[in-house]
């Protein structure tokens with residue numbers, strides 16, 4: 481169905497069935513933009529999901545797609561994973577929510593504590609955004625300071641302070657000293673929020689150290705994603721990680737590791753891979769087994785900022801559905817099956833995928849590359865290495881080429897996220913990895929062939 485692609489009318493519409501087309505027209509009437517989520521939307525519109533089976537998702541027109549989006553990397557075991565379904569069914573028939581604690585929240589907090597010494601105590605909430613905002617409030621409560629630092633281009637959810645400099649452009653990304661500027665992402669964000677947010681470069685440890693030396697004394701927290709998904713899908717360098725860790729220790733700043741996605745990189749999470757010892761850690765996505773979840777964890781002396789047992793806490797944290805028993809049950813089943821062996825297997829498959837893609841792009845002679853670690857990957861087009869937000873930044877031409885590749889992959893029955901990133905899930909094996917590599921190499925070669933100048 482061709483619904484007209486408006487400003488992107490040079491991009492061929494993918495095969496999107498009539499039922500999805502009709503659903504979109506209905507949704508547009510009652511939902512702004514015809515979509516609940518900007519991140520998962522693309523022109524002309526996504527197909528609508530009907531059901532999932534392992535690493536496959538079936539749309540309402542009956543089309544079967546190999547799912548590398550996995551609900552934005554939250555489904556480590558793919559769709560309808562039997563142990564998760566069994567656990568949720570068993571929990572559901574006992575009641576879906578209580579104004580009382582349940583034992584399942586203890587079990588999941590214990591499971592996290594057993595995985596990482598940095599997760600001695602945990603509070604659960606319902607999303608990564610909520611976890612990040614609670615961790616930042618916690619850091620402010622602990623330090624008595626208001627400002628935070630974050631890395632340019634890094635996504636930490638929809639909280640005003642962490643949205644600063646989420647998407648700056650070459651026209652506005654430097655301040656007058658050549659440091660990353662604090663750039664407004666949403667209309668109406670107060671100037672005070674910009675002043676309260678220091679922006680750091682992900683791939684320039686020296687400049688990062690200078691900024692932290694200058695600003696450190698006023699910071700409550702530095703929030704860092706050890707493997708920045710939005711800002712290039714690249715790991716932090718050991719040098720930058722060391723700079724951050726040292727500044728936090730020196731100036732009494734709370735180091736918040738935002739592992740909402742990167743927790744999957746090792747059994748203990750991503751921080752230890754980079755020598756980071758966070759004061760507070762946020763996770764979400766895979767720890768909920770496909771149901772809504774978020775968590776803030778840390779050593780007991782840090783987490784005591786949320787302790788209300790002796791009266792009003794320094795910082796309150798909690799909500800109607802915090803630690804809801806269905807998410808707890810799904811998370812327990814999901815993590816129980818994400819063992820050390822499963823993590824290793826997924827990471828090895830990811831290495832294989834990236835190696836296949838690099839070889840294929842080199843053989844085809846196209847200026848494309850793949851970044852990522854463990855089971856995460858992302859395609860970039862254009863020359864040069866990608867080390868952070870600025871080197872990953874897509875100009876109008878490369879953005880258009882990536883959109884074409886994303887749509888062409890959909891035509892090949894492979895679902896990537898709209899920025900051409902993806903994640904593997906445990907139901908995938910070598911066969912699926914080779915299929916993804918084969919299709920992506922073929923599509924990239926064809927799209928470059930169609931527009932040889934596009935990413936030169």
Ligand SMILES: Cc1ncc(COP(=O)(O)O)c(C=O)c1O
Pocket residue numbers: 552606607608609610612635636637638705709738739740741764765774
């Ligand atoms: C690193 C990071 N932090 C926070 C969030 C926000 O999580 P949620 O979408 O569950 O609010 C995300 C979402 O993708 C994320 O990648």
